Amino acid sequence: MTKPYNNLNPGALIVFGIILLLSCLHTAGYAQQTFYVCTSSLSLQKVTITPNGLQTQYVDGCGNGSFFSIAVDKTKLYYNDSNAGLYSADLVTIGNTPTTVSNCKYITSAPGNALTVGKDGVYYVYGTELMVVNPATGAAKSLGVMPYGPSGDLVFYNNELYMANYAGIVKIPLNDPTKAFMWLPIPDASIYGLATVKVGNLIKAYAFTGVSGGTNVLELDLNKRQVVGSIGTLPYVVYDAGSPVETAVEPPLQIKEVKVTKDCDKLNRGSAEVVTDVHASEYTYTLNNGVSNTTGLFTNLAPGNYTVTVKVEGQPEKAQGFTIPDYSLTAPTIVPVLVNPVCDIKGSIQLKISTSGYRIKYNNALYDSGYLFADLLPGAYHFTIVNEQGCVIDEKDYNLVQDVCPPITITAINIDAECKKYGLAVVNVLTLPHPDKYSYTLAGTTNIDGTFTDLLPGTYTLVIVSSADRKEATVVIPDFKIVNKPNLLPVVKNAICTANGNIKFMPNGDIKGAARVRYNNTTYKIGQVIPNLPVGLYHFTILSEQDCILDEVDLQVNEDKCDPVDFPNAFTPNNDGANDFFRPNQDSNPIKYSMMVFARNGQQLFQTNNTLLGWDGTFKGAAVPAGVYYWVCTYTMGDLVTVSKKGWVTLVR
Structure with missing residues (x-):
């Protein structure tokens, strides 16, 4: 595959410019890096490297369809078209809007298929000879013809100019390009392009070789003259690339700052990033504890004071001190509540965090403060306290032991x-x-x-x-019918005549807390009459003040004899032992009684309050004549009903 350019020597060029920023600071990810490429369709693309791969954005604006070779100086874009015209343009990016190209201006004719920008602001282009072009005036100057032809891009690295050749990487002395020589042979690979890439504070070089359907990207160590290895492939053909670091100016060694951050995934550890100017040479960073690297990034540092020394060949070393603070001083207070396993009951651990905004990490799961970790067997348990961002703030270890199971007592x-x-x-x-x-x-x-x-x-x-x-x-349960039986005397009054009976319970010794009697859902005090009980069998419950049952009693209400008072209508007081007295029937049983006998003239002849006593037919000891006499009787029966009777009786002699 070749990159056609009028009558220039044919050469295939697949160029990919990558800016790769790999950061191992206090975050696990790395920042986005962008670069620009012109494709085989002569369009301009902006490529971003993300953790999920390459993302490409088409760059719209002037110049589209004519980007053959490109170079970038900050926000200035320079490009050759396929007719050997050199142009300048502006790369415009506002906020998060897509980048566009504007203000395209023709500079001069500069035929070539390899273009780069130098630290002095002039542009180098190689076609049949190496040319230098001043973009401000358009003036071009030949530096000479080299013994190697270009297969792709030119690039500066560590103040030296390099060129992609089919056999490898050529180094070009600017004071005499005719003495250019093969600096890094790369056998079994056709090198079509070169690009410099900013990685952290380093500028790295990458070479590009064609593969089926795309481009393979090789990382180069131009200082050690070796290929580090492949960093990936691109799924399309690229003619040229440009990035803001293709001048590759080597600045003087200077430590700008040391950024100290807390390690998110480690307890009470910090990281230090030594910041210098972007450089092409490899710096060596060494801590006073002997740890050394070429990245300037130190992680997992314990709290304390440190000194970092930076060295690079050909320049005086620099040193600067910094401090990793004791992050444990800001950790929240943890109040543990431990319950050991005992018998067959498992243990538990509860951690209460004094300050909000923290959570507990256990077995890779997160829990809120105060969560109860239950069903724990004897053993050691490890907990991690993290903040809202998931960073480690503290770590706690607790041990549960099996407590002795006490005997049954x-x-x-x-x-x-x-x-x-x-x-x-x-x-x-x-x-x-x-x-x-x-x-x-x-x-x-x-x-x-x-x-x-x-x-x-x-x-x-x-x-x-x-x-x-x-x-x-052994449990012996007594008969509480006997043990708790209160000494009460039931007093039963039977029904009589028209009156119902009644019952009351009277104390008769130790009543054992008896307080009430319940009958028919009504309660009565001890000694209180339970009234209006017809003849029948009744069930009573003896209750305490707490309404607990002390006894149950069944009592019978009977019917007492009730014979009313009746009188004969005649009597014969002749002492024959039969009907000698005027008196009521002797089986009557009034509780009160009064009877009087009168003569016809109204004279009272007899009076008594005893049913056993009757009138014998005399008055003041003398017999009264036979005849009819008037009587009056008043009596009260057991039902307390008072009855009045009167009538005539015949005295027979």
Whole structure:
């Protein structure tokens, strides 16, 4: 493949200019680098190297379709077209907008297929001879004919001019180009181009060889005259490249600054970046602890004071001190809460961070402050404290040990009557405090809290099992129907006549806390009458002040005899032992009684309050004549109902 240019010697040129900035500072990524290339279609492209590969942006503007060879001086673009015209233009980039080319101006005719810019601001072009062109005046001057023809680009490196040749890299003495010689042979590869690339503070050289469908990019060490290796391939053909560092001016050795940053991925460690002017020669950076490199970047530095010395061949060395601060002084306070495993219960670790904005990293996962790491076995555990950016702030190591599982110790077995269930008991087993989970078994029931309910009187075996022990005990449950039975005397009043009965419970010794009697969902105080009870069987519950059942009683209300008072309508007081007295029926049972007998004239002849006493037919000891007499009676029965009766009785003699 050749790069056609009028009648110039044919030569294939595949040129790729790369700017690669690999940064190992306090961030894991590296900054974007850009360069410009002209392609086989004579268009201009801006190429950016990113962590995800190359990104290409078409550069629009004047000059498109005529970019044959290019050189870049900061934001100034110089290019040859295919008709040997040399032009200047401006590269314009505003904010994040795409770069464009503007203000294209013709300078002069400068035939050649290799173009670069020198430190003196003039441009070097090689066609049949090496020419130098002043872009300000357009004046061109021949420096002579070299014994090697160009296959591609010219480039300055460490104040020396180099040229790409099919067999390798040619070094050109500017004072006598006729003495140009092969500086770095590269066998088995046709070198089509050269470019210088800014990598950190270094300027590196790259050569470009054609491969199927694109270009292979080789890193060169021109100081040691060797090929370092391939850095990748490009998927297209490039005619020429340009970057702001193609002058490759070697500045005097000077340390501009030492940038100190905290290492994000290491505990209490810092990094130091020694910043110098961009240079082509390899600098050697050495710390006072003996660590040395050629990058000027030192990582994993412990807190302390350091001195870095920079050396380069042919210049006086420079030294500068810097300090890595103690980053642990700003770490937040960590309050650990450790719970060792005990018995068969696993342990836990909880870390409380005193300041917000930090998280806990454990097993590559992130957790908030105060998170409880549970189910932990005995052993060592490592935690990392990170900030919101994920940088390591502190590291903590904690060790959990297996605590001894204590034996089962019973402190009490409390047996009480069930409050709401008469005659049944509740058992509550108490043990010394323990971390284990105990299994309690009593009367065929197993639980983990040691409380058993609804137990009948009897003797039982209590079994307690832990992960490391077993304990048995005998539990005797008394008959609380007897133990808690209060001494109360039930007083029953039977129903009588029209009156219902009633019942009351009176103290009769130790009432054992009895306070109320419940009947038919109504409660009564001890000694209070439970009224209006018809004949029948009644159930009463004796309650304490806490409404716990102390006793249950069944009582019968019977019906007492109720015979009303009745009188005969005649009597015969003749002492024959039959019907000798006027009195009521003798099976009557009034609780109050009054009866009077009157003569027809109204004279009272008899009066009594006793049903057993009757009128014998006399008045003041003398018999009254036979005849009809008037009587009046008032009586009260057991139901407290008062009845009045009156009538006539015949006295027969």
